[in-house]
Amino acid sequence: LSSPPARNKMCDTSTSPREVEVSHILLRAGGDESALRSKAFSVHDQLRGGRSWDEVCKEFSDDKNTSEQGGRLRPFGVGALASVPEFETMAFSMQQPGEISDPFQSALGWHIIRFERKIPLPSQKEMDASLRRRLGRDERVQQSQQLQKMARRKKFQFVEQRETLEKILANADSSLTKANWTYKPEAALGSQQLFSVGNTPYTVNQFVNFVQKNQKATRLAPRAYAQQLYDEWAEEKIQTAEEEKLKQENPDFKNLLTEYYEGILLFEIMEKEVWNKASEDTVGQKKFYEANKSKYQAGDRVEARYFATNDKKLITETLAKINKGDTLSAADLRKFKAVQNFRTYEKKDSKVIDQVTWVNGLHEAEVDGLHYLVEIKRLVPPGVKEFNEARAQVIADYQDELEKQWIADLRQKYPVKINKKGKKAVIAELTKK
Template sequence: MNIKYFYITLLVLAFSCSPKTTIKPEDNQAKGPIPLLTIGNEDIFADEFLHILSKNRSFQTKEEQISKKEFEDNFDLFVNFKLKVKEAENEGLDEVDEFQKEFSMFKEDLIKPFLIKNSLQEGELRKAYNRMQEVVKASHILLQFPMNANGDDSLAVFRMAEKLKSDSENGANFNELAVEYSEDPSVKDNKGSLGYFTALQMVYQFEDAAYRLQPGQISDPILTEYGYHIIKLEDRKPNPGEILVSHILVRTQTNDPVVEERALRKVGDIYTELQKSESIWEEVCNMYSEDMGTKNTGGKLPWIGIGSVIPEFEKVAFNLSEIGEISTPVKTPYGYHIIRLEDKKPIPSFDDMEEMIKSKILRDSRSSLIKSQVSAIQKSRYSFDENDQLLDSMRNIFKNNQKQTAIEQIANKPWKEEMIISIQGVQKPVSEFIKFINEDSQIVRVGTKEYFTAWYDKFVEVNLNEAEEKDLEANNKDYQLILKEYRDGILLFSLMNHKVWQKALEDSLGQVAFFEENRDKYQWDDRFEALIVKMGKDSRKDAVRRFLADKKYQDNLETRLENTFLNDDPLAFTIQNNIFEIGSHPVLSRATTDKSFQELNIDGKTHFVILGNKIPAGPKKFEETRGKVIQDYQEHLDKSMIATLKENYIIRINEEEKNRVYDIVTKN
């Protein structure tokens, strides 16, 4: 968020500090809501005031309630805020392009928590995190489809999968069936066993099926992008979290018994060496490990979790229990490893893992699942209908023609203005769909879909999303309030920037005139020339004291001090050298004015002070206080604007409604 958006939020929340309303509005009488106040011809209701007031507090306890004075101050601020928004609207600031672009950008972020998509995504995030509390161990048999498979081929694969499930449930050894029938390339090494894994490490359909099983159970055939799987769950247990390990590797060569024997002797000798009390792991690793990427750093590997490394290594590493414990040599496809446990940690909290989980979910098949669920809910909620006959006609035209030719043919059809889809009774004609394609303003990934289907699906998605957004704006009170809050905030910023902040910065004549009218506000108190040395190193304190003790304040004293000490030791001390108001200065306010050289101890730090001439209290020059003048001038312009607005607009306050709100939020 850039600085402009920061100020928008700051202005809106001038008397609040959190984005969530916690007060439950009371039901109004059947005749409808009663305005809290009216500015001009616009009614403003209590729920808006409560929304902005209820930041970080619910007013349910005495501690959260506010005093009568706080309530009145906040109410006055609210009235002033709404006056400025009304003025911004009357000046047409809500119609300029810049406002429309900024407000649209804000809406994109503000609406996200209210969307169907968000609630479904949140559910998937929680489900994945909850599953990550466990690890499961499974074996599987994979049956793939033949090339260019037709419906009969797919059915045959499915029936074979069902038969293998039945055979295993009737006593056949699952892993032997895997070796005989599975088309997973790794089956010759693992006999179908996948070891332990947790959520987000397998394709979603596979994960979902595995986590629904109990140990010993076998799944029905599960379809994934790889084919049909039959899954047998072997174990499930709590997730041990992550571990940090280092290792020493001795490599081997497949099918070379001589090299294998030599490697086995070498790793055995290394293990024996590590048992000696005088041995140092890092030195042994540097000397003998054949992992070139880690041998110079003590063999350290990144943090690992269940399912993130090969099973042989994982099993031994996670069986280490004490920090510094060393494993016996373990064989993997890379060679022989000796593993040392360096550290361990539990699964992080949901808040810490949320972004990582979300990133993975948005990249796997869950994202398509969420998208299809959103579409189904939207279609049901917003009375979606489509013209199947027209869709078939259009699909055939696109299938048999190039894109532009298809578009031209459809444009000449007598049914081009007929309904293609309907949402909440609002009909969208074929011509609008063709316009949607021609504008080409959407990102449409055709992929394996036909061109027509891809664009039609996007057309439906965009229109359903628009319907949901309109529904939220019309019917969701929380969204209405937060949307209005930010809309009004942008308008407030624009008005203040134009009539107060920028005007005060750019109006040099107005600054000088304001300064001349208020000269009595810009006065110096008694000031002194002063050099202040704050010691950074006590070891240099005596030398600096001796240097300064007989010195008088003079222009070149700072340079002499720096040349004497800071050239060799830049951190010995820091220096302030200027004319200071003695009464308000944190160091000089503790000094006495009748001594030139003084030593003060403030907050445990030694300060040396050399005082020069006293400059009596007197008026400031404009150049000496321009920043403060601009700040005061801005405040003056703001107050003047509010006064003018209160003259220009009729403000009517409903005291009965105001008292009702008062009773909710104040201490009784």
Template sequence: MISKKLFLSVAFLITFIANAQTKSKDILFTINDKPYYTDEFSRVYKKNLDLVKDESQKDLNLYLDLFVGYKLKVNKAHKLGLQDGQAYQNELKSYRTQLAKNYFNDTKITEELIEEGYNRLQKEIKASHILILVDENAVPADTLIAYNKLKDIRNRILKGEKFEDLAAKLSEDPSAKDNKGDLGYFSAFRMVYPFENAAFLTPKGEVSKIFRTRFGYHILKVNDVRPNRGEVTVAHIMTLAPKPEDADQNKAENTINDIYKKINQGEKFEELAKQFSEDKSSASKGGVLNKFSSGQLSSEEFENVAFGLSKVGEISKPFKSQFGWHIVKLIEKHPVKTLEEMKPELEGKIGKDDRSKKIVASLHEKLRKKYTFKKENKQLAAVAKLVTNDYYESKWVMPTTGFDAKATILTVENKKIDTKTFLEFLEKQQKSVNPVKPVSKLVEVLYDKFIDEQLNAYYDENLEKEFPEFSYVMDEYRDGLLLFDLMEKEIWNRSKTDTIGLEKFYNANKDKHLWKKRISATIFSSTKKDMIEKAIALLKKGVTPQDIKTKLNTKDVVNIMINTNTFEEGNEVLPKGTKLELGTSAITKDGEYFFATKVDKVMPAGVKTLDECRGKLTNEYQQYLEQHWVDDLKSEFKVTVNQAVFEKVKAELK
């Protein structure tokens, strides 16, 4: 079965900008008196001219037939009511949501953020920080206490006290007692955006100004700045650090040194990793770790050794980290990509990052300038009286009486938004309650947020009117999804279940499904000629191919491979020069491999059975059903082509 994604991409090849109409247009054809216009046909034809592979589709007469067939199917889908199906409606809505995202993006701001992020990715910053915790929605009094506490700490540092000592004593980051606030090296997109800003805007050796994140208030000190080392893929062998109660405290070190000696003796790193590495997550993969960048692992020692290797295949000496002893092998270095290569990735990261707030704020500002909106302050004041202090504890329940639910509280252009909609908005906002007090002031703040939400909604509702290209693509999706459902119902499901029809189709077309001459054979292959010779000798003694494989291969070394199957003449798997006749062939060589083939059975060319060609035949049957189905649709619907108009179109297109 064709996937929906692939089907839609093919369908859109036919329908691309199918509804883009200009002022100059004539009716080319009608289906049950519904008109379809010349400009639509011409535009689709010209757009697809370089894309279609079938030369017949460039023939305007055939292309018109194809286009009419497409429109007939869409009409049939509507006649069956497929457009009313809930699954169809949900999927269309999902497509629209995805497509609309592009129209909610401020391109200028996004490009600036991409460039900023990429420029920052060229560097790695080593920083320490001090955190004073404060809830994101804390009341102003608590916020001020936290701020002043950190202000005092910063002043002490500026007067000469050591940043690291105060971090260990006073930072409310739980890890600071052990690491003295040291965060190691990091680059862009590794920290929350306000933290990243402070790190990249503070000169090396200096302490930042106080800044706030969702965790609380911070200051940081930039200890070092270096070029970004990119990413690296390595394999490692690890022996775990001894526990205090272990009798032999030197076992891990002695073991890693023995392993290193075996590597120097020529034994394979990967095999030793599988046998001896105590990192169980990577041992089975020959010690290979996922690629990583600076600051991504919990061990700076490990990262420095890994990035210090320069040649692929280079192996480090044993070294110690807080986790144990390691030997590292360089698999690949991954430099920082170009801006063009990283653009899609960066755009995705921006969408998930606090940076996206800049884009949202820019859109809100643009929509407030774009649309006229009118606040109903009197109605807002009446609503504010309905909200109690229970709101701060998320216990407020929207009243059902005492207000006019249909009274307008906001007007956007010509759209009136009623009071009930705002009250429902207020009820939902309790989950992220703002600490603004009193409650009347809080309602005003949330009303401002409500205005932005309604402006967004109005903008979204009118995308088709404001952006013709959005409307065109939505029409493509709409018809394409309908067509997929229709084809599934009328063609694909039928071709799978209509066994009698398929068998009848097979009997009428079986001369098109033929086997070439075939052999049932076993192919022996090895990089060692003597192994092929031994295999042939064993064959002559009556030993089966599977037993030959068992005899010649050992636990650690695979000397010979076998491939037993039925092969058709011309199959690329067959060694060059293989004769399709009974018996064992002479030894041949191709590249580094030696081959011998034992042919057990020769089958002449002939017609394939239904089961042998079922997959290909089913596809052909689907095409057969579709072609005859279009003929049936032409009988079901009245199609009238304006031949004079079509001749004019042909002349213009040629």
């Protein structure tokens, strides 16, 4: 899959809406690349055949830091693995826990990923609350915060109407601590000013709306909880004033803040309109495949399956049983280390399949210390790949197509006109020595 386009640094490195956790098998680059590719597909075939992920990972993965733990990696967000974009893109395109990717290549070598879980990031308010709880236990931090709060309130001309606030605090009852406060002030009280920041007034009605949107169950006393919510709201409004002042005094900060918000917005839109749709829209994938079949050509192929074991004797016994006309039972199959069901192979897809003669029937092979019994069911002539064979490439191409369509729709909906004289003047100014 192609990497999600990097529109700006904020979108790339710090605006991921979630993290993912995956396990991986790494076949490190170096030596014969063709042989390494074949080995990757052979390992993948063993997994598809039912062999334990942990067992395969321990035996084949070159990442010795994780191979003993099933290849489990720490959760990571978008941009965390920017040096290996193929790995990151594949990880974020997967959806179902336990899903195993097809082998794919990066600068490090060949990878196979097992998807473990998505981890939604907590909201900004949840993260703030958690940090405040931890820091709030430190007396020195409390003193510092109080001094800082007083200094900021003075700087931004915070003026409080304490008498009005007392009227609201007096109406805080147990319903507030149960997150069910439905208090409605009388019209005259609701329009009164609670405080002002600079020239901007804030009223009782605004505070009551804030409380009713943000109230949560708590063990605090009702009045204490109402005071806490009031302090949070007041600090929020002072912060707004502070940001506005910074925007006016510092254009770089304004531009950075704008870039941050636009980066988040762009990422969320791209995820919804392109990345998730491309990986989840199976109907769209199949329509795209049908319309572009000629792109997915394959050479000579075979439909085959194989059985793997460490014991050469088991291969001999199984061949003898088949030649007698006996059917293999479930108990017979369980004796093998791995069983790969029938699928279509091209050249270089599997070192095991490449090693046998491509004619119908049973064949023996030995690869990487394992013995294989291969059954070729039929020869498949060159032609268009079936959808399931080409699905990984179809998803990548469909993603590119969706992005092009989306950008075209935006251009049509929001036409851009360029002032050529203005453009020429700007370029001249930027390139002036």
